[in-house]
Every structure is written in C-alpha cells, then in structure tokens.
Amino acid sequence: RLEGRVTLDELAGANKILSDLLDELDLIDEEYVLEVSSPGVNRVIKKEKDFIRFKGELIDVKLFSPLEIGKNKFKKINGYLEDYNKDILTVKVDEEEVKIPMKQVSKVNLSFKF
Numbered sequence: 001r002l003e004g005r006v007t008l009d010e011l012a013g014a015n016k017i018l019s020d021l022l023d024e025l026d027l028i029d030e031e032y033v034l035e036v037s038s039p040g041v042n043r044v045i046k047k048e049k050d051f052i053r054f055k056g057e058l059i060d061v062k063l064f065s066p067l068e069i070g071k072n073k074f075k076k077i078n079g080y081l082e083d084y085n086k087d088i089l090t091v092k093v094d095e096e097e098v099k100i101p102m103k104q105v106s107k108v109n110l111s112f113k114f
Helices: 008-025 048-053
Strands: 058-069 072-084 088-093 096-101 105-110
Touching: 048 072, 058 088, 058 096, 072 096
Parallel strands: none
Antiparallel strands: 058 072, 058 105, 072 088, 088 096
C-alpha cells in the first residue's frame, strides 16, 4: 500500500493468496517459507520521493563521520525532516535547523517515539 497503514489481517490475507497461488503454480522445487511483511514504523528512507513524502516526520540520521552541531559532535541525529535535495538534508533538532551534506549520510530511518 502506498498510503496509510497495513493491518495484520491484510498481511495475513496477502500471505494466503500468494501462498495458494505459488502452491498451485508449483514454481519452486524446493521447500520454502513465504513471508509477507510491512516496512514498519522505522522504515528506511532512500529515494527522493520518500524524503518528500515524509517531510515533517521524525527521523534518525546515521552519519559516516561525526558532524559538529554547536559545541558537540554527533554521528547520529534525531530530528524532524525539514527539507531535502540531492546534496543537503535539513533536519530540525531542538528548534535548530541542521544542514547535513548527503555525502555524509549513511542511513535515514523514520523514527518513532513510544
């Protein structure tokens, strides 16, 4: 699903349909386990369309090397996705906009506060 949340019942239904179809077509000679899942609440953000889609959301940014913010250096930053272009990721951290060079970003995930 491109928008909204996927329920457990929907995942189970998709698993049943695909499992039955694969059994009927008998395409796989060996024993296998079919797993249907959702990317979850902390999904990885990689593509430009994802950065645009999740603007304003809370994210975790992991860096290849520490980035200096004020007097401290951080290798992981948690904040709100403010802006993105192919060169710069802007994250709002405690009311401060932090501009992170994309070449320094190793991974970006949606974050979730419990």
